[in-house]
Amino acid sequence: MARLSFFGAAGTVTGSKFLLEHNGFRMLVDCGLFQGLKQLRLRNRAAPPFDPSELDLVVLTHAHLDHTGYLPVLGLRGYEGRVLATEATGDLCGVLLPDSGHLQEEDARWANKRHYSKHDPAKPLYTKDDALRCLAMLRPAPFYEPIEVHDDVTLRFYPAGHILGAAMIEARLSGKGGGKTILFSGDLGRCARPILPDPEPLPDCDHLLVESTYGDRDHPEEDPASELAEVVRRTLDKGGVVLIPAFAVGRTQAILYMLNEMMRDGRLDPAIPIYVDSPMAIQAIRIFMRHAEAHDREMRTQVARGEDPLGLGNSRLCSSVEESKALNDVTTGIIVSASGMATGGRILHHLKRRLPDRKTTVLFAGYQAVGTRGRHMQEGAETVRIHGEEVPVRARVEILDGLSAHADRGGIVNWLGKGKKPSSVHLVHGDPDARDGMASYVKEKLGYETHRPDYRDTVTV
Numbered sequence: 001m002a003r004l005s006f007f008g009a010a011g012t013v014t015g016s017k018f019l020l021e022h023n024g025f026r027m028l029v030d031c032g033l034f035q036g037l038k039q040l041r042l043r044n045r046a047a048p049p050f051d052p053s054e055l056d057l058v059v060l061t062h063a064h065l066d067h068t069g070y071l072p073v074l075g076l077r078g079y080e081g082r083v084l085a086t087e088a089t090g091d092l093c094g095v096l097l098p099d100s101g102h103l104q105e106e107d108a109r110w111a112n113k114r115h116y117s118k119h120d121p122a123k124p125l126y127t128k129d130d131a132l133r134c135l136a137m138l139r140p141a142p143f144y145e146p147i148e149v150h151d152d153v154t155l156r157f158y159p160a161g162h163i164l165g166a167a168m169i170e171a172r173l174s175g176k177g178g179g180k181t182i183l184f185s186g187d188l189g190r191c192a193r194p195i196l197p198d199p200e201p202l203p204d205c206d207h208l209l210v211e212s213t214y215g216d217r218d219h220p221e222e223d224p225a226s227e228l229a230e231v232v233r234r235t236l237d238k239g240g241v242v243l244i245p246a247f248a249v250g251r252t253q254a255i256l257y258m259l260n261e262m263m264r265d266g267r268l269d270p271a272i273p274i275y276v277d278s279p280m281a282i283q284a285i286r287i288f289m290r291h292a293e294a295h296d297r298e299m300r301t302q303v304a305r306g307e308d309p310l311g312l313g314n315s316r317l318c319s320s321v322e323e324s325k326a327l328n329d330v331t332t333g334i335i336v337s338a339s340g341m342a343t344g345g346r347i348l349h350h351l352k353r354r355l356p357d358r359k360t361t362v363l364f365a366g367y368q369a370v371g372t373r374g375r376h377m378q379e380g381a382e383t384v385r386i387h388g389e390e391v392p393v394r395a396r397v398e399i400l401d402g403l404s405a406h407a408d409r410g411g412i413v414n415w416l417g418k419g420k421k422p423s424s425v426h427l428v429h430g431d432p433d434a435r436d437g438m439a440s441y442v443k444e445k446l447g448y449e450t451h452r453p454d455y456r457d458t459v460t461v
């Protein structure tokens with residue numbers, strides 16, 4: 001019998017790590033960082049519940065840090081093998097992992113500044129250099145083609161439609177105790193979204209691990225592009241600037257795609273200046289343009305025709321600090337900058353400058369976690385603290401719903417119900433309420449029983 005162990009994303013949305021063992025072959029699916037609550041983050045520091053030096057292979061579903069951010073630690077703890085991921089995922093890891101190492105170093109520096117102790121200085125979980133070193137382990141995996149990774153294990157990557165390069169991964173087991181297929185959904189995207197393909201219909205499988213991030217919710221039905229156009233028009237009409245805090249990878253590109261599409265079809269004035277102020281987002285835009293194999297048909301056709309769907313020619317890309325500072329003088333237009341919840345990055349300078357101005361609209365491009373500046377502003381805070389200063393919030397604050405990169409409960413049940421019924425379904429990557437909601441919804445709509453694994457659970461399949 002093969003064994004499947006849940007070493008992350010079990011009852012939470014971070015730290016994705018699943019260990020599959022079959023006939024002596026040991027493969028880790030995803031290698032994510034635990035984020036959020038301290039009790040979860042401490043797991044990043046503790047010895048992992050498996051020996052990294054005994055792994056034969058690591059495979060990644062997609063580049064988000066909650067699926068890849070532990071990779072440098074795995075390297076530091078003795079893993080020397082290959083890491084298989086789609087090419088686009090590999091390229092995005094090349095941007096996200098070094099940045100994560102840099103942030104770990106910054107956090108350690110801050111901690112040491114505040115509570116200096118000669119005996120117990122804070123150390124980064126890993127450094128930017130550690131992250132750069134682990135990138136050498138990456139090997140590209142094509143979509144759809146079978147990849148034999150062991151005599152008794154063949155993998156196949158299918159598009160998951162979540163972010164560029166995101167895949168669901170099928171493991172077909174043969175030999176003694178084999179004759180079965182396990183599917184890891186990774187994060188599942190949504191149908192008919194800009195740039196990305198729809199998630200692949202559920203391939204036949206015997207055992208399924210499926211995410212449940214939005215397992216107790218449905219997304220709003222409004223069209224995010226129309227909402228975006230409305231906010232832009234209203235703000236520019238009164239002579240202001242639209243400030244969009246957005247995640248550098250994924251959200252920024254989706255927004256640029258929508259803006260440019262609306263400028264082409266006349267819904268927005270093509271003369272409206274767009275500024276992208278985030279070196280990481282700019283790198284990611286170039287990666288997005290390069291990977292036709294990870295695009296939907298519309299995006300691929302536009303790129304093949306030499307068109308400019310993300311508006312690279314149209315937008316002003318601010319890489320240098322000088323270019324960023326020059327935006328202080330801008331009096332009209334759209335500024336897109338990171339981070340998405342205003343927890344750090346260049347957006348802070350723009351907020352400091354423009355929040356006191358009633359003509360500004362701050363348009364958050366997605367969910368704002370509890371405790372972030374974004375959440376405070378969403379809840380109507382009259383001031384926010386930026387770089388030690390209380391800044392008055394006179395600008396209009398809005399949230400653009402409907403840009404989530406995850407399928408909601410309806411989307412997941414629809415995807416699940418259209419395929420062959422697996423003999424076991426394991427709900428992962430969901431907080432307890434969301435996961436319980438998903439379990440009841442799947443039972444109600446499809447009559448399937450599901451398994452809700454805990455951290456460190458092991459099942460035989």
Ligand SMILES: [Zn+2]
Pocket residue numbers: 062064162187
């Ligand atoms: Zn993700």
